[in-house]
Amino acid sequence: MSSISLASSVSSLSPNNGWIIQKFGGTSVGKFCEKICDDIVKIYSKTNRVAVVCSARSSKTKSEGTTSRLLRAADLASLDGDYQSILEIVREDHLQNAKDLIKDSTLLEGLIKDTNFECDQVLKLLHASQIIGEISPRTLDSIMSAGEKLSCLFMTALFNDHGLNATYIDLSTIIAPGLDLSRSGFDEKFYNNLAKSLGDKIRDLKSQDTIPVFTGYFGIVPGGLLNGVGRGYTDLCAALIAVGISADELQVWKEVDGIFTADPRKVPNARLLSSVTPEEAAELTYYGSEVIHPFTMEQVIKAKIPIRIKNVENPKGDGTIIYPDDVSRKGESTPPHPPQSFQKIPSSIFQKKKAATAITTKHDIIVLNVHSNKKVLSHGFLALIFQTLDKYKLVVDLISTSEVYVSMALQHTDDESSSRLLREAVQELKKLGSVDVTKNMAIVSLVGKQMKQFIGVASTMFSTLAENNVNIEMISQGANEINISAVIDEKDARKALQSIHTKLLEQSNAIPILNQKIESLKLDI
Numbered sequence: 144m145s146s147i148s149l150a151s152s153v154s155s156l157s158p159n160n161g162w163i164i165q166k167f168g169g170t171s172v173g174k175f176c177e178k179i180c181d182d183i184v185k186i187y188s189k190t191n192r193v194a195v196v197c198s199a200r201s202s203k204t205k206s207e208g209t210t211s212r213l214l215r216a217a218d219l220a221s222l223d224g225d226y227q228s229i230l231e232i233v234r235e236d237h238l239q240n241a242k243d244l245i246k247d248s249t250l251l252e253g254l255i256k257d258t259n260f261e262c263d264q265v266l267k268l269l270h271a272s273q274i275i276g277e278i279s280p281r282t283l284d285s286i287m288s289a290g291e292k293l294s295c296l297f298m299t300a301l302f303n304d305h306g307l308n309a310t311y312i313d314l315s316t317i318i319a320p321g322l323d324l325s326r327s328g329f330d331e332k333f334y335n336n337l338a339k340s341l342g343d344k345i346r347d348l349k350s351q352d353t354i355p356v357f358t359g360y361f362g363i364v365p366g367g368l369l370n371g372v373g374r375g376y377t378d379l380c381a382a383l384i385a386v387g388i389s390a391d392e393l394q395v396w397k398e399v400d401g402i403f404t405a406d407p408r409k410v411p412n413a414r415l416l417s418s419v420t421p422e423e424a425a426e427l428t429y430y431g432s433e434v435i436h437p438f439t440m441e442q443v444i445k446a447k448i449p450i451r452i453k454n455v456e457n458p459k460g461d462g463t464i465i466y467p468d469d470v471s472r473k474g475e476s477t478p479p480h481p482p483q484s485f486q487k488i489p490s491s492i493f494q495k496k497k498a499a500t501a502i503t504t505k506h507d508i509i510v511l512n513v514h515s516n517k518k519v520l521s522h523g524f525l526a527l528i529f530q531t532l533d534k535y536k537l538v539v540d541l542i543s544t545s546e547v548y549v550s551m552a553l554q555h556t557d558d559e560s561s562s563r564l565l566r567e568a569v570q571e572l573k574k575l576g577s578v579d580v581t582k583n584m585a586i587v588s589l590v591g592k593q594m595k596q597f598i599g600v601a602s603t604m605f606s607t608l609a610e611n612n613v614n615i616e617m618i619s620q621g622a623n624e625i626n627i628s629a630v631i632d633e634k635d636a637r638k639a640l641q642s643i644h645t646k647l648l649e650q651s652n653a654i655p656i657l658n659q660k661i662e663s664l665k666l667d668i
């Protein structure tokens with residue numbers, strides 16, 4: 144499809160004010176900045192108002208990206224370590240990138256000046272933290288925000304260098320300093336106020352034909368953005384901008400064509416999904432599929448704004464839409480698909496349909512088993528366990544309990560600070576009973592909104608694991624019935640992913656639908 148036809152294919156997007164919010168992740172900004180400019184933003188801005196939201200650059204992987212480097216430098220500063228060399232790597236990476244790609248001398252000169260200014264600001268914060276010997280959440284946020292500032296300063300310069308009219312907008316001070324989240328946290332009021340402020344940033348643009356380039360970092364949040372939102376906050380920022388301007392679509396641009404039935408880099412037969420529900424997208428993201436930050440969905444879906452996951456390397460693709468399948472879209476009077484139980488039940492109760500939507504794996508999992516010494520009653524036992532986990536910031540992914548046993552699966556990366564927290568937590572849990580830790584585990588999760596209407600999905604999943612000699616350490620099915628998970632040995636993760644995908648997600652292996660609940664609603668036709 145030519146770029147013109149791509150433009151015409153996007154024109155259908157603008158039934159009203161025509162804004163599209165395009166979010167670009169760190170690795171995309173790091174590896175495909177010119178594609179983003181010439182094949183995406185330039186094309187879409189011919190037929191729609193486009194606002195761009197960028198994450199900090201990651202020239203290779205997210206873990207080696209600018210945000211990770213800044214957080215590492217902050218950690219070193221508080222431990223009196225060598226933070227300067229890491230910061231100089233960040234500075235040099237951005238200066239070299241600017242010199243390589245910005246052709247206009249005036250734009251390049253301004254970008255070099257701004258890049259050095261932001262890096263010097265970070266240096267001052269790191270030096271102060273080294274002297275104090277600690278880093279407050281506010282300081283850490285300020286250090287971390289430099290990543291998005293540097294990448295957006297560059298992208299703005301690149302857009303202007305390529306003939307677009309782009310304006311850099313730093314959101315690091317958009318949240319009023321006096322805001323107190325302690326009582327209510329990130330509640331409706333916080334999101335509504337922030338979305339409105341973000342929308343005002345667009346409405347107040349001096350030139351209404353410019354492309355605003357927003358930093359994905361949206362401000363110093365009491366308690367810190369990392370604690371409050373966590374990594375991947377640019378998705379949420381882009382979502383709130385979309386809500387604030389009542390955009391027609393939020394586009395999250397990645398390096399894959401959309402959301403697949405499994406990680407396409409691990410399962411060759413994985414199929415692209417045309418749409419998933421927000422709940423499915425959240426489960427897939429939480430259990431390893433890095434699709435989109437979970438906080439993102441709620442805000443935009445409430446505003447009836449579809450989210451489209453697209454591939455920077457294949458902008459012509461349709462991608463995957465994240466939208467509820469029983470909520471009308473902006474401008475539609477009724478839901479496009481009335482809930483299944485009120486549909487005319489097909490004459491046959493069997494039809495080829497897949498129970499699950501996708502499968503995913505989450506790695507670096509450990510299992511903590513706590514065997515109660517019965518010194519506390521069971522309700523106190525659980526309470527004390529969760530208090531300890533909260534104290535050491537340990538997040539439980541799966542849990543199974545009995546009267547005297549609690550088994551918990553947690554993600555644990557072996558860095559110094561995480562290991563220290565885990566060690567201290569285990570010591571404290573030993574006051575409640577014996578504790579054993581199993582490492583090198585993984586969680587395999589089957590996700591699908593339809594699963595609750597099927598019988599036999601879990602047994603098929605577990606029998607498939609057994610047939611492939613995969614031992615199960617723990618199992619869990621969410622109360623929402625859209626996630627069935629098992630904790631297995633890390634070495635079996637790829638085999639588990641592929642064998643369950645083959646059995647439950649590939650075309651020829653669809654599980655027949657036998658649904659007594661639907662049957663009981665069968666209308667006399």
Ligand SMILES: Nc1ncnc2c1ncn2[C@@H]1O[C@H](COP(=O)(O)OP(=O)(O)O)[C@@H](O)[C@H]1O
Nearest residue numbers: 168171397398399401402403405406408432433
């Ligand atoms: N079900 C899935 N669908 C699509 N991608 C998936 C899925 N599960 C895991 N992934 C992986 O998620 C990653 C998405 O990362 P990436 O495209 O780099 O996004 P970003 O630029 O936001 O970091 C890819 O490496 C992809 O292989």
Ligand SMILES: N[C@@H](CC(=O)OP(=O)(O)O)C(=O)O
Nearest residue numbers: 168169198210374375376377
């Ligand atoms: N740069 C931040 C925010 C972010 O959202 O990044 P990405 O869009 O690459 O996941 C981080 O690394 O967490």
